[in-house]
Amino acid sequence: MRIEGALEIGGGGGRGRRKRQHGQSVHPRLVVAERDMDMEDEEELKRMCANTAVYAVVTLVTCILRMRAKRKRISNCTKQEKIRKIYCREAHFRRVLEGYQDSCQSYIRMRPRAFFKLVEVMKANGLLKDTRHVQVEEQLAMFLSIVGHKTKNRIIRTEFIRSGETVSRYFNKVLSAMNGLRDRYMKQAPKEVPEEIANNSNYFPYFKDCIGLIDGTHVDAVLPSDLVARFRGRKGVTQNILAACTPNKLFTYVLAGWEGAANDYRVLQDALSRPQPYGLRVYDGKYYLCDAGYTTMPGFISPYRSVRYYLKEHTGRTPKNRKELFNLRHSSLRSKIECTFGILKNRFKILSAKSNYPFPTQVDIVLACTVLHNFIALEDPADDIFNENVEIDEDTGEETNEDDSNMVDYTQSRTQREDRDVRNEWKEM
Structure with a gap:
């Protein structure tokens, strides 16, 4: 029998492969030989997989034995060593x-x-x-x-x-x-006027409807490389934390875990949109004082724009008009939350350095520290750290919300025109 075809050298570890062209016949012995080589390849692949599995099992068992041996060295000690x-x-x-x-x-x-x-x-x-x-x-x-x-x-x-x-x-x-312990030691601000406002002639009756202060702060964050860009802002890779507190330095609401690049007002929107008791509570006719990173709207009053605001800008200078006087007293009262942040970070240094924990744990650490802050303030009001004068590093370069034409009020459902009219009423107030 005449055999026509070509023997080509191909892959598979240098073995030859006989390739049949269309219409050509192949000797039965060659077919059998080719089939035997394919079976050898399959057996070799099976051997490789088996060897890999054995290696993985051996490695795992070795690690377990080493961990057990280490624990045994720690736990299996003499009675004198335990004592x-x-x-x-x-x-x-x-x-x-x-x-x-x-x-x-x-x-x-x-x-x-x-x-x-x-x-x-x-x-x-x-x-x-x-x-x-x-x-x-x-x-x-x-x-x-x-x-x-x-x-x-x-x-x-x-x-x-x-x-x-x-x-x-x-x-x-x-x-x-x-x-x-969060529900026990961190409760949202009540409707009543805080004593720190009611007993201070600089604040009462001008801020008689103020129930608290809100602001954001940043804590260094460590994240996987694919998330770093989302959390990188002008203060580095951080998480943005929204907090509300009373003038007596008690946290009433904390929302942690937002990207450091997020705008403060965007974080506030999230807090307002959450259902109770997880969202920031706002009462009719009452309000929080906030800085220029937010806007004046129902429930929130920010300072006048383009007017001296920070306390150090008023040092040695008397207010020249009602706007400067308002901003001075607004800044004086709102600085209480800056002081609260300072006390918190001064007590718990883990908030002032990069943490090596997973990001969900980093968020929980922030919440736990604020709960501990409130616990100490309530159970030990004479605590030295709580009552010390913390130097406040005010961020005068913070971004401001100049254009509030598209701001939305989450407390009620209104048309854009009605919402704009209500904001103007609050600005007048």
Whole structure:
């Protein structure tokens, strides 16, 4: 039998391949040989997959065994070593609470009275409980040291003689419990006139309907590379936080997690559009004071544009007209929220540095710190940090909302014309 065709050298590890042209016949032996080579390729591929799977299993088992061996070295110690660790922890805790006059406030950023009150509240509400090896006091002390000083996990491991996994686990547990206190220690502003306004002739009766102050602040954020551009603003990669507070420096509303590049008014829109109790509450006839990054509309009064506003601009100068006088008193009252931000960041240094936690955890940390701020203010009003004079670095370069023709009022449903008329009424007021 005559065989016509060509033997071509192709892929597959240098093996030859016989390719049949249309209408040509192939010897049966060649067909069988080609089929055998295909079977060899399939078997080789199966062997490669099997080897890869075995390698992955071996690697996983090795890692597990190493982790178990490490834990075994930590946990399987002699009785004397266990006693020594317990003694060292107790000695460390005594130094924190009783070392010197303000050692407790320096280490966990609150005085002993407030700390033990926090322990009591956590236990009473079932948010935290003693475990076999770690009591609530130690859980809170580790958490407060981390948020108060942005202490690294390895430092806490050394100070409390705990594994890194234990420190991380209880940090997340306390963080979740802290946000469980939010409804108890952060309530939206009431309708009543705050005492700080009612008892001050510079503010009353001019701001008698003011129930609070709103402003935004930025906290450094660490995000995946594909999200960095969204969060990069003129202050770097940050999250934009909207907060409302009363003149006595208590937070009444906090919305965290917005991109640092977002405009303050856009964040306020989000707060107003959320259903209660998750949105910012605005009462009829009452209002918040806000800076030039917002606009005057029902529920919010901003300063006059193109008029001296910041307190340092009024230093040594007497107001020349009613607009300058209004801006001076507006700035004086609204500066309370700037002071509140200063106290918050001064107490919890984790808000002033880049965090290594996932972004949802970074948002929860901000909320937890504001709850702790309110807790300390209510339970220990004489706290030194809460009452210290914080230097306020006012951002005079902040963007202003000059064009408010397209602003929308979320408190009621109106036409554009009605909404514009209402805003003009508030401007006149």
